[in-house]
Amino acid sequence: MAWGACAVNAVALLVVMVVAVVLAGGGGGGVHCLEAKRSRRELQQGRFCQCSISFEKDEPFWQEMGGAASGATILELRHHGGGYSSSGKSRGRSREEEVGGLFSSDAARVSSLQRRVAAAGGGGGGEQGMKCAPCASCHDQQDPLFDPSSSPSYAVLPCNSSSCDALQVATGSASGACGGGDQPSSSSCSYTLSYRDGSYSQGVLAHDKLSLAGDVIDGFVFGCGTSNQGPFGGTSGLMGLGRSQLSLISQTMDQFGGVFSYCLPLKESESSGSLVLGDDTSVYRNSTPIVYTSMVSDPLQGPFYFVNLTGITIGGQEVQSSGFSANKVIVDSGTIITSLVPSVYNAVKAEFLSQFAEYPQAPGFSILDTCFNLAGFREVQIPSLKFVFEGNVEVEVDSSGVLYFVSSDSSQVCLALASLKSEYETSIVGNYQQKNLRVIFDTLGSQIGFAQETCDYI
Numbered sequence: 001m002a003w004g005a006c007a008v009n010a011v012a013l014l015v016v017m018v019v020a021v022v023l024a025g026g027g028g029g030g031v032h033c034l035e036a037k038r039s040r041r042e043l044q045q046g047r048f049c050q051c052s053i054s055f056e057k058d059e060p061f062w063q064e065m066g067g068a069a070s071g072a073t074i075l076e077l078r079h080h081g082g083g084y085s086s087s088g089k090s091r092g093r094s095r096e097e098e099v100g101g102l103f104s105s106d107a108a109r110v111s112s113l114q115r116r117v118a119a120a121g122g123g124g125g126g127e128q129g130m131k132c133a134p135c136a137s138c139h140d141q142q143d144p145l146f147d148p149s150s151s152p153s154y155a156v157l158p159c160n161s162s163s164c165d166a167l168q169v170a171t172g173s174a175s176g177a178c179g180g181g182d183q184p185s186s187s188s189c190s191y192t193l194s195y196r197d198g199s200y201s202q203g204v205l206a207h208d209k210l211s212l213a214g215d216v217i218d219g220f221v222f223g224c225g226t227s228n229q230g231p232f233g234g235t236s237g238l239m240g241l242g243r244s245q246l247s248l249i250s251q252t253m254d255q256f257g258g259v260f261s262y263c264l265p266l267k268e269s270e271s272s273g274s275l276v277l278g279d280d281t282s283v284y285r286n287s288t289p290i291v292y293t294s295m296v297s298d299p300l301q302g303p304f305y306f307v308n309l310t311g312i313t314i315g316g317q318e319v320q321s322s323g324f325s326a327n328k329v330i331v332d333s334g335t336i337i338t339s340l341v342p343s344v345y346n347a348v349k350a351e352f353l354s355q356f357a358e359y360p361q362a363p364g365f366s367i368l369d370t371c372f373n374l375a376g377f378r379e380v381q382i383p384s385l386k387f388v389f390e391g392n393v394e395v396e397v398d399s400s401g402v403l404y405f406v407s408s409d410s411s412q413v414c415l416a417l418a419s420l421k422s423e424y425e426t427s428i429v430g431n432y433q434q435k436n437l438r439v440i441f442d443t444l445g446s447q448i449g450f451a452q453e454t455c456d457y458i
């Protein structure tokens, strides 16, 4: 989600995914849009904006920054300060406490994704929501709130609109004012989303003219939340990049052809990655050719992007596990640590332990159970980690995505992969293992592409 946070060094990107996350329960495929920056810059021939989306009119809520230029629309991605508390709060905590908190939220996200994958209908997700004035408890937002009253093109959608239907389906109906069926069809389509950790967003479904780096999208549908608490941090809202009817990707099909890609930077602070809308591959800075694997279609039409994981190699050694047959996995930018079904995880762990045997082990930490004490070592040879997706598509994880430094003195450094609870759950490729990769989601071509790219643009 999205990339989140910057605070600690190794914390993953949560992208606030750009987006991403979906209004509904934080799901599928997203990057959070991190904080908006004010500088205007151009990246190659494309437009480089900052997570800046703005509504046409006086209240630049997501600020418009684009330039002219042709080519793809490029948004800058920045790491979002992890969790919901804004950065200041975390200062008094130790690194371990901070990482522990981050991993608990990650675990909660993973279980919530599991429930949504399992639920009939797939659950919702993929929509975007933003904070709107007048807003209760939106004090942490750095940019001005979007004020609908100052935008003549803004309108709330009624209960009988098709978008409201889509939202009800996505969020499991009865969550909004239209859910009961006893509301007049002309009343506003309101929604309430609550998350397991107590956060929520409440508001109405609305539309407005969206100006995105120079492209104007009329009638763009989003949730206008006047009561929000949760994983929004200091951001203005969430952009939905999932596979749902109301996601940004679906709503900008005419402009961007259903293609987007992101590149998540290594460093959490003082560097930015990019979110590219559109299929112009010339704006990427990939250093290896793009390799594509087919998306696995989801009969339930959920917001998730699935691909088949057919193998994993550690240090060039193929890991043997029966769990690779029929192993459809979710590629998610909002989950930090990649979680694998137990059979696959255990096989990977065993192979890693055998190749890393010269280093003393350390106690596990939170969701990470394979840890080492590397404090006395000046140099450590880290085995490579490669995912193999259907079609023999090999994707090497950046070396920074193999280990997680829990303690800053290297006395507790863990394999940055986690085990799911059961074989019946769905593995998730998280953002910690997607750093320095261009990951391309081609929703019409039904394929996901990968290429190595150095993502730190600053």
Ligand SMILES: *[C@@H]1O[C@H](CO)[C@@H](O)[C@H](O)[C@H]1NC(C)=O
Pocket: 158, 160, 161, 162, 185, 186
């Ligand atoms: C929604 O209901 C209003 C009021 O009953 C009606 O005028 C309008 O045509 C309806 N719209 C749709 C899309 O059914």
Ligand SMILES: *[C@@H]1O[C@H](CO)[C@@H](O)[C@H](O)[C@H]1NC(C)=O
Pocket: 294, 295, 296, 297, 308, 325, 326, 327, 328, 390
């Ligand atoms: C993925 O794996 C499933 C189960 O083995 C198979 O049915 C499917 O054809 C594979 N590929 C895609 C693109 O769905």
